[in-house]
Amino acid sequence: MTDTLKHLQKATCIATTNIAFVKYWGRINDALRLPMNGSISMNLDSAFTTTTVEFDESLTADLFSLANQPADAKQSARVFSHVDRIRAMAGIQTRARVASENNFPTGAGIASSASAFAALSVATAKAAGLSLPERELTLLARQGSGSACRSVPAGFVEWHYGETNEASFAEQIAPPEHWDIRDLIAITQTTHKEVGSADGNKLVSTSPFNETRVKLAGASLNIIRRAILEKNWTTFGEETEREAIRLHVIAMTSQPPIYYWSPVTLAIIQAVTEWRRDGLEAYFTIDAGANVHVLAKAEDADEVENRLWQQEGVKIVLHNKPGMGAQVVESHLF
Numbered sequence: 001m002t003d004t005l006k007h008l009q010k011a012t013c014i015a016t017t018n019i020a021f022v023k024y025w026g027r028i029n030d031a032l033r034l035p036m037n038g039s040i041s042m043n044l045d046s047a048f049t050t051t052t053v054e055f056d057e058s059l060t061a062d063l064f065s066l067a068n069q070p071a072d073a074k075q076s077a078r079v080f081s082h083v084d085r086i087r088a089m090a091g092i093q094t095r096a097r098v099a100s101e102n103n104f105p106t107g108a109g110i111a112s113s114a115s116a117f118a119a120l121s122v123a124t125a126k127a128a129g130l131s132l133p134e135r136e137l138t139l140l141a142r143q144g145s146g147s148a149c150r151s152v153p154a155g156f157v158e159w160h161y162g163e164t165n166e167a168s169f170a171e172q173i174a175p176p177e178h179w180d181i182r183d184l185i186a187i188t189q190t191t192h193k194e195v196g197s198a199d200g201n202k203l204v205s206t207s208p209f210n211e212t213r214v215k216l217a218g219a220s221l222n223i224i225r226r227a228i229l230e231k232n233w234t235t236f237g238e239e240t241e242r243e244a245i246r247l248h249v250i251a252m253t254s255q256p257p258i259y260y261w262s263p264v265t266l267a268i269i270q271a272v273t274e275w276r277r278d279g280l281e282a283y284f285t286i287d288a289g290a291n292v293h294v295l296a297k298a299e300d301a302d303e304v305e306n307r308l309w310q311q312e313g314v315k316i317v318l319h320n321k322p323g324m325g326a327q328v329v330e331s332h333l334f
């Protein structure tokens with residue numbers, strides 16, 4: 001056995017996805033995935049990816065399976081180039097077998113790339129024998145998919161704006177048990193969306209409103225961070241809704257424009273606004289897809305969930321609490 005081989009392992013990691021309250025939409029550096037603004041999110045305990053990475057001397061090429069099926073060429077290339085990054089750090093060349101599984105529909109507007117690249121980064125680093133501090137793991141995950149860096153730490157997380165690789169890391173603002181709020185995800189479509197966020201992110205500069213959104217996102221960061229720390233539900237909810245709408249204004253005014261909403265999306269926006277008028281204080285946020293995340297206080301969550309199930313066009317409602325950070329659940333040293 002060579003020296004290198006002794007340190008190679010097989011490792012399995014579970015990482016949750018996250019929902020951003022201040023969102024990442026647009027980059028100053030595409031290669032490093034450095035965002036135009038900082039963002040804040042919460043990990044979602046019921047939506048996660050489980051990834052196993054095994055380095056194997058007998059392989060002549062990397063292999064990637066998703067839900068026990070060989071993944072398509074585009075997805076595989078993105079995964080392999082991320083594994084390459086980690087191989088370069090570890091100084092190894094051995095090929096890997098990567099097996100990944102989501103417990104929610106892939107590509108349907110739940111940020112599957114966030115949990116996917118957080119799990120992939122942490123499992124691959126472990127299997128390659130690297131022992132990296134959390135901050136380094138966030139830098140690594142960010143280069144695979146921007147939002148993935150926020151799925152590495154637990155609970156409520158901020159990803160910082162920075163002009164270098166090292167400056168744009170993610171860190172915890174508060175642990176999951178700090179604030180028992182809920183995210184009820186109303187899934188309105190389970191097929192692949194038309195324009196992925198990787199492509200949407202590249203179009204922001206074509207919107208005449210982008211500079212304004214980036215400026216306002218900076219202000220939202222301070223408002224939302226503080227609202228989370230002080231558990232100020234109304235400020236938190238109102239600012240989160242405004243921020244989400246601004247992302248969609250950018251998408252809809254990009255060239256070419258991207259319309260992520262379906263009629264069901266708008267119907268839920270209107271319903272949540274009405275519920276609030278009747279005293280049920282829930283708020284919505286929407287990522288790059290037609291699904292709606294409805295944020296509720298713990299005591300209102302079941303009522304909100306029931307109402308969402310009754311909404312026409314809603315296929316599934318996923319009930320999430322603040323989630324854990326990326327965890328290695330199994331590893332073997334050969």
Ligand code: DP6
Binds near residue numbers: 024025033201288
């Ligand atoms: C709308 O992290 O998926 O969910 O870096 O290109 O992989 P890439 O983009 P991605 O973008 C997520 C965008 C968003 C907002 C957010 O989660 O902050």
